[in-house]
Amino acid sequence: MAREAAVHIGGLNMDLFCSWTDDRDHLCVRLAGDYSLDGFRRVVDEVRVETERRGCEKVLVDMTALALEDLPILDRYEMGRYAAEVWGYRVKVAVTARADLVNNFAETVAVNRGARVAVFADEGRALAWLLSDAARPPGSSARLLTS
Secondary structure, eight states: OOOEEEEEEEOSSOEEEEEEEEOSSOEEEEEEEEOOHHHHHHHHHHHHHHHHHHTOOEEEEEEEEEEOSOOOHHHHHHHHHHHHHHHTTTSEEEEEOOGGGOOSHHHHHHHTTTOEEEEESOHHHHHHHHTSSOSSOTTOOOOOOOO
């Protein structure tokens, strides 16, 4: 059964809203509002806390409703680096974003640092990968370094 809780992460220049749904086999967090790198870092931290608290290792992070025109390359790098640092290999995360924002750079950065993260423009494909046993989505060029 799904349970939902909303969290507001506010700051001087941002308003980011997180809606959490605890499904039977994964946790889902849907983000809405204004994007900021600091807000994203806080979401990464919250995902770790919630997965540990709930004993869950699979998470869908939906970023499709975020208000942003583009993600700077340095933000993409930091997103991937920070996600790998905080989640490591323990949490498997599928991220959905608008197709015009998906270039898989953050995914590659995270995966090359040991994370199980994949970015998709389609939620159906994201869930199929997330709920499978595959470490990498089909066709991914990122290399998962586990040693």
